[in-house]
Amino acid sequence: MLTETVRVREVELYKAAAGLFNKRGYSATSIRQICRTIGIRESSLYHYIRSKEDLLLNICEKAMNVLLGAIEPIAKADLRSDLKLKKMIDVHFAMIAKNSNEHYTMIKELRSLSPANRLRVTHLRDRYGDLFRKTIEDCVHEKLFRSLDVKMTAFALLGMMNSSIRWYSPVGPVESGNIAKIFSDLFFNGVRK
Amino acid sequence: MLTETVRVREVELYKAAAGLFNKRGYSATSIRQICRTIGIRESSLYHYIRSKEDLLLNICEKAMNVLLGAIEPIAKADLRSDLKLKKMIDVHFAMIAKNSNEHYTMIKELRSLSPANRLRVTHLRDRYGDLFRKTIEDCVHEKLFRSLDVKMTAFALLGMMNSSIRWYSPVGPVESGNIAKIFSDLFFNGVRK
Numbered sequence: 258m259l260t261e262t263v264r265v266r267e268v269e270l271y272k273a274a275a276g277l278f279n280k281r282g283y284s285a286t287s288i289r290q291i292c293r294t295i296g297i298r299e300s301s302l303y304h305y306i307r308s309k310e311d312l313l314l315n316i317c318e319k320a321m322n323v324l325l326g327a328i329e330p331i332a333k334a335d336l337r338s339d340l341k342l343k344k345m346i347d348v349h350f351a352m353i354a355k356n357s358n359e360h361y362t363m364i365k366e367l368r369s370l371s372p373a374n375r376l377r378v379t380h381l382r383d384r385y386g387d388l389f390r391k392t393i394e395d396c397v398h399e400k401l402f403r404s405l406d407v408k409m410t411a412f413a414l415l416g417m418m419n420s421s422i423r424w425y426s427p428v429g430p431v432e433s434g435n436i437a438k439i440f441s442d443l444f445f446n447g448v449r450k
Numbered sequence: 451m452l453t454e455t456v457r458v459r460e461v462e463l464y465k466a467a468a469g470l471f472n473k474r475g476y477s478a479t480s481i482r483q484i485c486r487t488i489g490i491r492e493s494s495l496y497h498y499i500r501s502k503e504d505l506l507l508n509i510c511e512k513a514m515n516v517l518l519g520a521i522e523p524i525a526k527a528d529l530r531s532d533l534k535l536k537k538m539i540d541v542h543f544a545m546i547a548k549n550s551n552e553h554y555t556m557i558k559e560l561r562s563l564s565p566a567n568r569l570r571v572t573h574l575r576d577r578y579g580d581l582f583r584k585t586i587e588d589c590v591h592e593k594l595f596r597s598l599d600v601k602m603t604a605f606a607l608l609g610m611m612n613s614s615i616r617w618y619s620p621v622g623p624v625e626s627g628n629i630a631k632i633f634s635d636l637f638f639n640g641v642r643k
Binding site for chain 2: 282284368393396400401402403405406409410412413415416417418419420421431436439440442443444445446447448449450
């Protein structure tokens with residue numbers, strides 16, 4: 258029973274911290290504000306974490322692991338490569354819509370981590386990028402895509418996808434499934450009539 | 451003669467500050483480090499600027515004004531809209547290659563500005579985005595592009611273009627003109643065979 262309460266508290270803590278980090282920025286958010294948000298004493302907080310950076314690192318790693326956990330099985334599925342890529346883009350936007358505070362904190366506050374901790378997160382990001390790069394490469398080999406610079410094309414796709422950080426809001430007018438559809442269509446077919 | 455020296459000093463100062471802000475981050479860079487880099491006393495620095503934030507604001511505004519100054523005449527030129535857009539993308543990458551420290555500082559450190567100062571820069575960024583949005587809209591009206599969501603398409607293009615911040619290096623292996631070519635081609639034609 259106690260373990261369950263602790264677990265619930267921990268989930269609340271990470272959710273509140275990600276919300277504050279995303280909204281106000283990591284350095285502008287104090288441990289005190291986080292405690293006040295979830296109604297916990299500062300002394301109790303250290304049952305769950307060792308430091309504020311610890312909290313940020315866990316948020317970033319969890320955000321990437323959630324994405325990897327969703328995308329990796331698709332990338333490895335027995336499916337035509339272009340359909341695979343389309344599904345990966347769909348699921349990417351769906352996952353981000355569900356975890357936008359965590360994901361945007363991960364993108365914006367990466368540099369607030371110490372170099373060693375930052376490396377842990379960029380390692381996960383690189384693994385994520387590799388899934389897209391590899392799938393694009395497969396599309397070229399299978400003649401589904403024209404011959405193109407795979408590395409730069411993957412950069413362009415991921416860049417386009419990540420740029421939604423500047424304007425996407427989970428409560429905004431554009432539904433995440435719709436963004437995925439528009440971006441996929443652009444990437445696959447371009448703008449030409 | 452003195453005026454010329456002051457002007458040269460000022461150029462050096464902004465160049466050094468943009469380099470340090472881009473490399474180490476704004477909050478991790480001290481006025482002292484900037485002074486040491488260009489060999490100037492702290493007391494002399496305040497002939498040129500009022501504060502560190504002043505320096506950041508000027509770097510951001512200048513970065514945007516340089517881009518606007520280069521792109522606005524193209525957007526208003528008497529040229530077919532799709533060729534116009536292609537030229538805008540080319541010139542965007544050429545300008546960023548020339549002012550990468552200033553441009554990346556502007557993107558990364560926008561949130562380090564006070565709300566009022568931030569608004570001055572986002573106002574310029576919005577004007578810049580509008581030039582691309584308007585040109586895409588013209589392409590759709592002139593049936594050069596298929597019918598598409600203009601706002602989202604402009605977001606996708608600008609997102610793709612700005613994402614180069616994560617991997618582009620002016621001394622790296624990919625030449626900026628080549629990036630522009632690859633990204634234009636992707637945006638216009640998509641990846642399909």
